[in-house]
Amino acid sequence: MIKLAIIGTGRWGMNHLKTSVLLLEPSDITVCDANPKTREKISAINENIKFTTEISDILNDPKINACIISTPAETHYEIAKNCLNAKKNCLVEKPITLYSYEAEELLAISQKFNLKLMVGHVLLYHPALQKIKEEVVNGKIGKLQYIYSNRLNLGAIRSEENILWSFAPHDISIIQFLVDNNPTKIFAKGLDILQNNIEDTTITYLEYPNNINAHIFVSWLHPFKEQRMVVIGEKGMYVFEDSLKTEKLKYYEKGFRINNGIIEKFENDYVPINYEEKSPLTEEQRHFFYCIEKNVSPLTDGKHALDVLRILEQATKSMKN
Numbered sequence: 533m534i535k536l537a538i539i540g541t542g543r544w545g546m547n548h549l550k551t552s553v554l555l556l557e558p559s560d561i562t563v564c565d566a567n568p569k570t571r572e573k574i575s576a577i578n579e580n581i582k583f584t585t586e587i588s589d590i591l592n593d594p595k596i597n598a599c600i601i602s603t604p605a606e607t608h609y610e611i612a613k614n615c616l617n618a619k620k621n622c623l624v625e626k627p628i629t630l631y632s633y634e635a636e637e638l639l640a641i642s643q644k645f646n647l648k649l650m651v652g653h654v655l656l657y658h659p660a661l662q663k664i665k666e667e668v669v670n671g672k673i674g675k676l677q678y679i680y681s682n683r684l685n686l687g688a689i690r691s692e693e694n695i696l697w698s699f700a701p702h703d704i705s706i707i708q709f710l711v712d713n714n715p716t717k718i719f720a721k722g723l724d725i726l727q728n729n730i731e732d733t734t735i736t737y738l739e740y741p742n743n744i745n746a747h748i749f750v751s752w753l754h755p756f757k758e759q760r761m762v763v764i765g766e767k768g769m770y771v772f773e774d775s776l777k778t779e780k781l782k783y784y785e786k787g788f789r790i791n792n793g794i795i796e797k798f799e800n801d802y803v804p805i806n807y808e809e810k811s812p813l814t815e816e817q818r819h820f821f822y823c824i825e826k827n828v829s830p831l832t833d834g835k836h837a838l839d840v841l842r843i844l845e846q847a848t849k850s851m852k853n
């Protein structure tokens with residue numbers, strides 16, 4: 533039985549709330565937002581949703597067993613730590629914390645109390661990416677060779693974090709999910725064009741064991757929206773473009789094979805891949821509640837969150853040097 537608190541209902545937290553009212557009884561949901569003006573917006577969604585501006589009301593309510601934390605990133609550590617210490621399972625928005633030592637501490641507390649600690653890397657719950665993963669594991673494209681991701685748009689510009697921390701957690705989490713390993717080398721380059729010392733555009737290179745490579749290009753200074761991920765294997769290639777209206781996922785049986793020492797190209801037309809249309813955020817929340825009820829580890833658990841955070845930290849170090 534899930535009794536949920538959503539902490540922080542700004543732009544993204546409101547999406548969490550609208551999703552959770554589809555999965556739970558509104559009377560089982562409490563919203564905590566520091567801004568008292570939020571109360572009206574919450575009751576417009578459903579008047580049975582409880583509202584408070586005080587986090588202590590959440591921490592001291594023994595019935596609440598799950599918290600979704602969707603406040604600004606710099607507050608995640610403190611809020612999640614308090615929630616875990618109050619024996620509440622936590623789904624924390626990305627990035628889980630600003631420093632890996634903070635995420636390590638959260639992970640340790642969650643393990644000590646056998647609580648679920650999950651991070652909102654929502655794209656791992658996207659049915660298209662689940663489909664790619666399934667086919668990669670089944671060997672459809674053979675050995676993974678190369679992955680790249682473009683996540684580009686014009687705005688929204690943030691001043692509290694750069695584009696790497698704002699956009700790239702998603703791409704890193706997907707690449708980690710597909711490669712199922714940690715990179716051995718990370719290097720990044722960024723440009724701060726609009727605001728001093730806050731990168732608007734970055735390129736991050738990741739080298740994985742078994743000669744698998746990846747790069748991530750993210751920018752909020754780009755003329756149009758593009759969310760394109762390309763996954764290249766020795767027998768075929770996937771292109772996933774979430775920014776398209778139709779045919780978001782395509783399979784290309786294209787590449788090169790070596791025949792008697794000669795490199796030969798093979799090239800077939802692409803095939804659109806169908807998958808069940810499901811909201812990734814709904815799937816993410818459903819998974820969180822399922823993991824609590826069945827006592828199983830989430831796909832995007834604290835360990836996964838920590839791996840992604842360490843990559844962000846190393847990319848930042850490389851970029852700043």
Ligand SMILES: NC(=O)c1ccc[n+]([C@@H]2O[C@H](COP(=O)([O-])OP(=O)(O)OC[C@H]3O[C@@H](n4cnc5c(N)ncnc54)[C@H](O)[C@@H]3O)[C@@H](O)[C@H]2O)c1
Pocket residue numbers: 539540541542543544545564565566567570587602603604605607625626627652653654
């Ligand atoms: N998974 C995704 O795709 C995705 C997308 C967008 C944002 N996010 C993440 O979601 C989080 C929130 O982003 P946003 O754009 O909604 O921010 P926002 O600034 O729009 O909203 C933050 C809300 O938190 C409230 N708040 C701040 N401190 C609080 C506190 N101590 N206690 C209670 N409420 C508090 C604010 O009043 C505000 O309503 C960030 O971590 C962001 O990175 C994730």
